[in-house]
Amino acid sequence: MFLRIDHIGIACRDLEEKIRLFSDTFDLTVVAREVNEEQGVKEAMLHISDGEGGGSYIQLLEPLSEDSPVGKFLAKRGEGVHHVAFGVRDVADAMGKISERGVRLLDERPRHGSMDSRIAFLHPKDVGGVLTELVQAAGR
Amino acid sequence: MFLRIDHIGIACRDLEEKIRLFSDTFDLTVVAREVNEEQGVKEAMLHISDGEGGGSYIQLLEPLSEDSPVGKFLAKRGEGVHHVAFGVRDVADAMGKISERGVRLLDERPRHGSMDSRIAFLHPKDVGGVLTELVQAAGR
Missing domain, CATH: 3.10.180.10 (2,3-Dihydroxybiphenyl 1,2-Dioxygenase, domain 1)
Incomplete structure (x- = not known):
């Protein structure tokens, strides 16, 4: 992922x-x-x-x-x-999988991040106290 | 670096x-x-x-x-x-350069890290509150 x-x-x-x-x-x-x-x-x-x-x-x-x-x-x-951020291929797809596995999302849908990326944050209490961001980089 | x-x-x-x-x-x-x-x-x-x-x-x-x-x-x-850790080619060389630039090292010389790496820590107060580690990975 x-x-x-x-x-x-x-x-x-x-x-x-x-x-x-x-x-x-x-x-x-x-x-x-x-x-x-x-x-x-x-x-x-x-x-x-x-x-x-x-x-x-x-x-x-x-x-x-x-x-x-x-x-x-x-x-x-x-x-x-x-916070820390991990690159994913498709942020909406990753959000779906992670949510199904019981980790709460702080964002209901992807939003705009640095350098035109699409991002979403996960609830730090569900990820070992780490505010965790998913990043789908802009197409290059 | x-x-x-x-x-x-x-x-x-x-x-x-x-x-x-x-x-x-x-x-x-x-x-x-x-x-x-x-x-x-x-x-x-x-x-x-x-x-x-x-x-x-x-x-x-x-x-x-x-x-x-x-x-x-x-x-x-x-x-x-x-903490966060960054890979370097030669940890002793990186330690020398960083020290010359005024950042305090927590280690005087490289020590043993995960997976047989050679590592050194930098003083978090000199790196924006971030406990920072340098890692020279074991030869592969």
Whole structure:
């Protein structure tokens, strides 16, 4: 079902500072920046490698407001890993299978993710405390 | 410097239960199990994909005791992502470069990791709150 680890989503307070830290320390390149109003974040994708069906990235996330999901996460847990994401071939198909197996979905249907992907989140309480995202990368 | 996301390390209270959850829900296969007395964990590696220089995995970690690092993590944070790991070609070389760039290392020299890899951890306070591991996979 999983083609690759798509990205590790890291919550931070200052996106530009963390882009500099990660790119300078690990020789990484920013390949996309966007603001996702629906999710209440501005973000950057730092490319690590290419794999089946898409790439692997570090995703840096700065909240647009304190009462957004990532804003609340920062207030409670501080900076660090917010979620992890796995690449799938067909996100709707994966959502169906996973739901049948008893894991709750946070999204009823796929929504828009980074770099025109289609994504869905799974309930962290059903996945060992890990906020888990499914990613169907945009066709290339 | 990074060839791939090597693994996502997830702390759990019951390794066998979580192996069943992740393998059944996501069709993953356990490719290695081991006990690492030095790190105070028993662990399992669930294979996701193959990439440059090695594979990508979910690593499930159950502490051997409450006063081990993963045991303390569970008591403080509960189950969830404990660390993330990136594949490098030469761990000693990567450690040197990263240290020169001002990020503190938790290990002075490479040590033994999962599946005969050579690994080193970076200080999470210098990497955006993320406990970060470098992995040089065993020659194949």
